[in-house]
Amino acid sequence: MTHRVSTEEFDGIVLDALERLDPEFYERLQIENVDIVVEAEPASFKLVELGLKPDETLYGLSEGVSLVDGGSHSASLPSKITIYQRPIEEAVSSYDDLREEVRKTVWHEVGHFLGFDEEEVAEMGLG
Secondary structure (H helix, E strand, O other): OOOOOOHHHHHHHHHHHHHOOOHHHHHHHHHOOOEEEEEOOOOHHHHHHOOOOOOOOOOEEEEOOOOOOOOOOOOOOOOEEEEEHHHHHHHOOOHHHHHHHHHHHHHHHHHHHOOOOHHHHHHOOOO
């Protein structure tokens, strides 16, 4: 069950997911100058740092200070959302599934940046 695309195509899918966000959320990312990056896969030290078990998968990660915790564009370190291409590709079997999983992951991580916990993110339909 794998569906692979080029790095450029994956980047475009991530951008499309960002552009489909609620305009208020998308604008907030721009105001706060949040870096949105795509990496092939998470570094092993990052998985250990996050306490993930070997059978757990990481599709995306929001790092930095969330807005609820006092984050702002004046923070010393920029906030960053990373989307991991290979784990998502390995979890899907079609292009449509890939686009949907990327959308869910992007929206989920944006929800965390905005300060929402797992339950709140799910209730808001952000993945």
